[in-house]
Amino acid sequence: MTDIVNIVKELFPGVMLTAQETKDDFPTLWIPVDQILRVLTLLKTGVDKPYKMLYDLTAIDEQGRIHREGQPESRFTIVYQLLSFERNTFLRLKVALTAIQPILPSITRLWPAANWYEREIYDLFGVTFQGHPNLRRILMPETWIGHPLQKCHPARATEMEPFTLPENKQAREQDSMQFKPEEWGLDKTIEDDELMFLNLGPQHPGTHGILRLVVQLDGENIVNVVPDIGFHHRGAEKMGERQSWHTYIPYTDRVEYLGGVMNNFPYVMAVEKLAGIDVPHRAKVIRIMLSELFRISSHLVWYGTFAQDLGMMTPVFLTFNDREKVLDIVAAICGARMHPNWFRIGGVAQDLPKGWEKGIQEFIDYFPNRVKEYDNLVMKNGIFKARTIGIGVYSTEEAIEWGITGPGLRATGLDWDFRKKQPYSGYEQFEFDIPTGENGDCYDRAKVRVEEMRQSLHIIEQCLHNMPEGPYKSDHPLTTPPIKERTLQDIETLINHFLNVTWGPVIPAGEAFCGVEATKGHNGYYLIADGNTSSYRTRIRTPSFAHMQFVPAISSGYTLPDLMAILGATDYVLSDIDR
Amino acid sequence: MKWWTSKVNDPTGPISGNSSFEETFQKSIILTNMESMVAWGRKNSIWPFNFGLSCCYVEMATSITSKYDSARFGAEVIRGSPREADMMIIAGTVFIKMAPVIKRLYEQMMAPRWVISMGSCANSGGMYDIYSVVQGVDKFMPVDVYVPGCPPRPDAFLEGILLLRDQVGNEKRPLNWVIGPQGIVKPQGPSMKDAKRTERMQMTEIRPIS
Numbered sequence: 001m002t003d004i005v006n007i008v009k010e011l012f013p014g015v016m017l018t019a020q021e022t023k024d025d026f027p028t029l030w031i032p033v034d035q036i037l038r039v040l041t042l043l044k045t046g047v048d049k050p051y052k053m054l055y056d057l058t059a060i061d062e063q064g065r066i067h068r069e070g071q072p073e074s075r076f077t078i079v080y081q082l083l084s085f086e087r088n089t090f091l092r093l094k095v096a097l098t099a100i101q102p103i104l105p106s107i108t109r110l111w112p113a114a115n116w117y118e119r120e121i122y123d124l125f126g127v128t129f130q131g132h133p134n135l136r137r138i139l140m141p142e143t144w145i146g147h148p149l150q151k152c153h154p155a156r157a158t159e160m161e162p163f164t165l166p167e168n169k170q171a172r173e174q175d176s177m178q179f180k181p182e183e184w185g186l187d188k189t190i191e192d193d194e195l196m197f198l199n200l201g202p203q204h205p206g207t208h209g210i211l212r213l214v215v216q217l218d219g220e221n222i223v224n225v226v227p228d229i230g231f232h233h234r235g236a237e238k239m240g241e242r243q244s245w246h247t248y249i250p251y252t253d254r255v256e257y258l259g260g261v262m263n264n265f266p267y268v269m270a271v272e273k274l275a276g277i278d279v280p281h282r283a284k285v286i287r288i289m290l291s292e293l294f295r296i297s298s299h300l301v302w303y304g305t306f307a308q309d310l311g312m313m314t315p316v317f318l319t320f321n322d323r324e325k326v327l328d329i330v331a332a333i334c335g336a337r338m339h340p341n342w343f344r345i346g347g348v349a350q351d352l353p354k355g356w357e358k359g360i361q362e363f364i365d366y367f368p369n370r371v372k373e374y375d376n377l378v379m380k381n382g383i384f385k386a387r388t389i390g391i392g393v394y395s396t397e398e399a400i401e402w403g404i405t406g407p408g409l410r411a412t413g414l415d416w417d418f419r420k421k422q423p424y425s426g427y428e429q430f431e432f433d434i435p436t437g438e439n440g441d442c443y444d445r446a447k448v449r450v451e452e453m454r455q456s457l458h459i460i461e462q463c464l465h466n467m468p469e470g471p472y473k474s475d476h477p478l479t480t481p482p483i484k485e486r487t488l489q490d491i492e493t494l495i496n497h498f499l500n501v502t503w504g505p506v507i508p509a510g511e512a513f514c515g516v517e518a519t520k521g522h523n524g525y526y527l528i529a530d531g532n533t534s535s536y537r538t539r540i541r542t543p544s545f546a547h548m549q550f551v552p553a554i555s556s557g558y559t560l561p562d563l564m565a566i567l568g569a570t571d572y573v574l575s576d577i578d579r
Numbered sequence: 580m581k582w583w584t585s586k587v588n589d590p591t592g593p594i595s596g597n598s599s600f601e602e603t604f605q606k607s608i609i610l611t612n613m614e615s616m617v618a619w620g621r622k623n624s625i626w627p628f629n630f631g632l633s634c635c636y637v638e639m640a641t642s643i644t645s646k647y648d649s650a651r652f653g654a655e656v657i658r659g660s661p662r663e664a665d666m667m668i669i670a671g672t673v674f675i676k677m678a679p680v681i682k683r684l685y686e687q688m689m690a691p692r693w694v695i696s697m698g699s700c701a702n703s704g705g706m707y708d709i710y711s712v713v714q715g716v717d718k719f720m721p722v723d724v725y726v727p728g729c730p731p732r733p734d735a736f737l738e739g740i741l742l743l744r745d746q747v748g749n750e751k752r753p754l755n756w757v758i759g760p761q762g763i764v765k766p767q768g769p770s771m772k773d774a775k776r777t778e779r780m781q782m783t784e785i786r787p788i789s
Contacts, residue, residue, distance in 0.1 A: 140711070141676045148710050156708045165678055165719035173679035202680055205629050205659050209636070210677055231677045232633060235709035250706065257634035301637065320644035338634060338730055575633055 004091055005029060007047060008039060018072055020094070023273050023512040026081075028092040030072050036095050037105050040080065044110060049086035052400045054107075056081040056541040057117035059125045060528065061151045067509035067530050072096045076127050078104060079526070081513070081541075085400065085414075088421055090513070097127065106132040113403045116549045124149035124237075134184060139230035139578055142176040148238055155238050177228075179214045184226055186216055193218060198560070202231045206309060206564050209574035211548075213563075220559045225552040232574035240527075240538025244504025245271055246345060246480040248535070252525075253339035255540055256576040258298040259519045260330065262291045264343035269424060270514035270525045271345050274507050277476040281468040283347035284426045289360075289463035290333065290342060291516075292456040296367075297326040298519035299449050299456075306446065306568040307378050310387045315378050322370055329359045345505065346479030351472045360464050367457055371450065379450060388442035392554045392566035395440060402553065403546035406521025407452065408570065411437035411444040418517040430459050442569035449571070478505045504533045520544050520571055544576035614754055621665070621691065622748035623653040625740070628664035630684065632671025635698035635730040639670040642733035654740050661687040666743070668736075669722075672700035673713040685720050691752060691763075695739050696722045699729045724768065742768065 005019055005027050018030040031039050043051045060077040062068065074096030082091045095104060106129035107114045118129040119138040126147035129135055137144065146153050154160050181188055181197060188195055201212035212228035239251050252263040265287060272279060279287075300323040304316030327337045333356055334340030334349070342349050378384055394404075396412040409416055415434040419427040435451035437444025473479055475486075480500050486493040499505075509531040515524030521543025530536035547570050555563050611619075631639060642649050649655050658664040661684045673681065685694070696716050699705030702725050704714035716722060723746060726739035751764035 154710060157704060157710060157712055157714050158708055160710060163675065163678070163713045163718050165682055170679050170682060174683065177679075202677065203630060203684055210632055210674075210680075231674055231680075232672070233674065233676065233711045234633075234672055234707055235711045239707075239709055254634060257637065317644050320641055321646060324641075324646050337732065338638065 004047075004087075004089075008043070011042060011046075012039065018070070020071060020511075022092070023510040024270075024514065026090045026092050026513060028094065028511075030094045030096060033095050033097065033104050036078075036080075036093070037107060037110070039093065040082075040107055041110055043082060043091070049084055051082035051084040051087075051091055053083040053085070053403055054080070054111040054113050054117075055083040055090065055403060055522075056524070056526070056539070057107075057114055057121070058526070058539045058541075059121045059127055059149075060537045061125060061149060063151050065528075065530055065536055073098055075099070076102045076125055078121065078127065079539075080107075081526070085416065092513075102127045103130055104128075105130050106135075108132055111401070112553075113401065113546060113549060116545065123147065126150060136183075137230075139233040141173065141230070143173060148235065155235070155242050179226070179228075181216070186224060186226070190218055190223065195223060202228075206567065208305065208567065208572070211574055211577070213551075215560065215563065217560065222555050222558055222560060222563060225555045225563070227548055227551060229548065229574075229577050232578040234575065234579065236579040237538050237540055240535045242534060244533045245507055245535065246500075246504045248538070249343065249345075250339065250341040253341050254575060255542065255579055256518060256520060256523065256544070256573055257338060258294075258301050258573055259523075260290075260294040260297070260338060261287070261334070261340050261342045262294045262298075262516065262518050263523065264341070265291055265425070266514045266516045266518075266523055266525045267527075268343045268345055269516070270512045270527045271507060273512040273514055274510050274527060274529050275345065275476065275478040275505070276508075277346045277474050277478060279347055279425070279474055280471045281426065282351075282470045283472050283474070285463050285467055286348050286352060286472060287343060287425055288427065288430070289460055289467075290330065290340075292459045292463075293326050293330055295456045295519050296453050297323050297330070299453050300326070302449060302568075302571045303374065303378070303446075306571075307384065309564045309568040310384055312378065312381070312384070315374065318370070318374070318377075322367065325363055325366070329363060332356065332359055344473065344480060346476055347471070347473030352467075357464060360460060364457060364461050364464070368454070371453055375450070379447065385443060387561075387565050388446060388569065390439070391442045391558060391562050392569060393439060393441045394550075394554050398553070399440070399550075402550040404521070404550060405543050405546070406517065406519075407445055407448040408521065408547060410434065411448045412440035413438055418515065418522055424514070424516060430462050432459050442565045445569040445571075478507065480505050506531065506533055507535075515541070518543065520573070520576055521547065523576075540579050542576045542579060544570075544572035544574075545579075547572055548577050614752070617754060618748050618750060618752070622744045624656070625652075625654045625693070625744065625747065626656045626658050626663065626665045627654055628661055628667045628684070628688065629657045629659050630661075630667055630670070632669065632673065632677065632681075633700070635670035635701070638730045638733050639668055639697060639736055642736045647733040647737060649737060649740060652737065652740050652744060654744075661685075662689055664688055665691065666693045666695065668695045668697050669701040669716045670697040670730075672705075672707055673716045675711050675713055678713050678719060681716070682719055691747075691750075693723045693743055693747065694721060695724045695726060695736075695743060697726045697736055697739065698731055699727060702727060705729060723765070742771070 015035050020028040022028050058079050062074045062077055076097040078095040080093040118132050121127050122135050123137040123139050196217040198215045198217055201207045202210040210231035214226040216224040236255055240248050249264055252267045255263050300319040304319035307315035331337050334342040396414045399409045399412050413436055415436050417434040432455045435448045437448050477496050482497045482500050487497040507529040509529050511528050513526040515522050524541040526539035527535050528537040555566055643655055696702050701716045704712055724739045724743045726736055728735050746766055749766040
């Protein structure tokens with residue numbers, strides 16, 4: 001156990017604190033519900049090298065969980081995950097709620113970023129937060145009955161009433177979506193001027209997906225923005241409780257649908273932590289190479305559409321052509337374009353095909369000139385600059401306060417990249433720079449991403465020239481699917497293979513978190529295994545959720561067209577917000 | 580109607596045919612009825628509604644860009660407003676929270692209007708048999724063409740557009756009051772699974788993609 005646990009124990013004498021061992025070795029502490037606000041306040045403001053970022057806040061429905069040895073009695077467990085940049089460590093705090101009507105104090109006064117997370121827990125688990133400014137559903141429709149992530153809620157649509165949409169229901173649902181400013185504490189007038197509420201979305205070309213924004217306008221100036229999310233809620237977390245550990249991998253592809261295999265990455269690594277699997281070097285490098293290809297592909301989509309948001313037609317056609325080149329390589333290696341579902345527990349699905357080097361080498365030769373061309377076309381364009389420089393500015397402190405990671409954080413000048421700071425899968429062996437900005441505006445966010453494409457290409461080049469020989473899959477018995485050749489040698493491995501392929505592997509009970517520096521920011525999977533063929537709880541911490549929550553804070557004071565620049569520079573996808 | 584085009588690099592262009600009176604006559608006069616003429620026009624200028632739900636939308640957008648170029652089939656004029664569009668592409672997962680909005684947008688489109696259901700989610704819910712997803716968009720609105728895939732490749736989506744074009748071209752849609760039944764007669768869509776079965780059964784190796 002690390003020193004932070006002892007510090008907390010010293011500062012709160014007489015308070016019952018239970019430490020928990022987890023597979024990811026994060027310090028994990030159970031805090032009594034009446035002390036949580038005090039402990040969090042202290043950790044954020046009162047300790048040396050404080051925990052400044054509320055990285056994640058989620059819950060677990062403990063009803064029906066078998067393996068809880070040494071953990072306090074709990075019906076709903078609230079999990080706070082904090083990040084300290086000075087210490088470069090995560091800290092996990094848990095609160096046990098035993099009451100039938102679970103209630104605990106809100107921490108929105110301490111961390112404004114807790115707002116959406118608490119609403120999400122209220123929506124999906126039915127836990128109430130006292131003192132929350134506007135505790136209401138966030139992902140499910142207002143008319144929904146029940147809390148989907150409770151174990152008693154049906155998972156499948158086919159377990160529920162068949163969906164119909166008669167006219168009266170249509171009208172009722174539309175009415176429930178009516179925006180009422182008073183419910184959000186928004187004024188209809190400002191100094192005798194009437195304010196306008198503009199509804200943007202859920203169907204709008206500028207929102208990059210089914211996102212709804214209600215903009216409070218004074219003339220053309222933005223007073224406030226209220227994002228309404230949940231239109232893209234696909235129940236990815238509940239899905240994890242039903243699919244086997246192996247068959248959940250395709251669902252991760254679709255969580256951030258521009259990132260492809262980048263989404264498999266944190267999931268399989270978290271499962272490998274739980275199972276204690278060591279991945280062979282070749283598999284690690286293949287994973288890195290494909291992830292970096294997807295980073296380029298995702299950034300290309302962002303580049304083109306961002307330029308288009310600001311009125312440029314040409315770049316989107318050019319960047320999509322280059323994306324085709326990346327996807328051709330991906331398809332040649334994995335067989336699919338957007339959702340290759342290519343990583344496996346313990347390795348990757350197959351070895352690299354013969355002649356894989358050729359396509360990658362061609363791309364490495366081709367791409368740098370294109371990025372240069374885009375610089376001339378977009379980054380040096382006067383109108384583009386005028387629309388992005390000094391727009392949507394925020395500081396490093398604000399970014400940390402709101403849980404911003406990825407290029408959005410680096411654009412403020414902090415060189416925080418998890419590939420460097422907490423290297424995983426062998427990133428420490430690669431040579432690459434962390435591009436940063438200075439001003440934290442939309443232009444710097446764009447600049448960081450453009451430079452990231454160059455750095456990714458540099459990493460891919462190193463993968464190409466230093467691809468290790470060896471197996472592409474671990475020989476650990478929980479590797480899924482296990483290595484086929486072994487099955488024909490003895491009955492033990494045959495049984496093992498049969499069980500892993502039919503039921504899926506049984507992952508030993510435990511908890512593990514694993515995160516990666518994904519295309520949009522830090523993407524993490526917090527998995528709880530209960531010694532079964534599927535996960536007991538799958539928590540997906542996505543960067544876009546935090547980033548979207550931050551949009552209102554950085555939009556007020558700008559004009560409506562600036563909002564398009566701010567949204568474009570945020571670089572989110574809706575599946576990454578709503579999961 | 581018989582027509583031809585000349586090659587780009589050909590300075591004069593080869594003269595096909597014999598420049599006879601009959602041929603010139605054939606080239607200048609079209610004999611058709613108004614209904615077929617309008618159907619031909621509709622078929623070649625389907626304006627899609629700029630509407631996307633999830634992953635499939637990215638592939639749909641890709642089909643408009645240079646490599647796939649849906650402009651070849653007259654379907655590139657993307658409209659941001661449902662009132663200006665002819666075709667709605669349900670590109671992605673149909674969420675229960677989104678369903679009333681989708682239906683409303685569909686109702687806001689002016690007739691004649693067509694719907695392509697793109698991808699497994701829109702077709703049937705696909706891999707998302709989950710509490711928040713409608714198991715297929717046809718649970719609450721009509722669909723003309725289904726494109727399978729998760730997501731379908733842009734070329735698969737273009738095949739969907741081609742199939743829709745055929746249907747639009749062959750649709751019986753009276754332009755005025757006529758004697759007899761008044762309704763619109765849509766042709767029965769072909770089952771591509773049956774049509775391609777023989778070819779697919781004969782495949783022994785995966786074709787290269789580019």
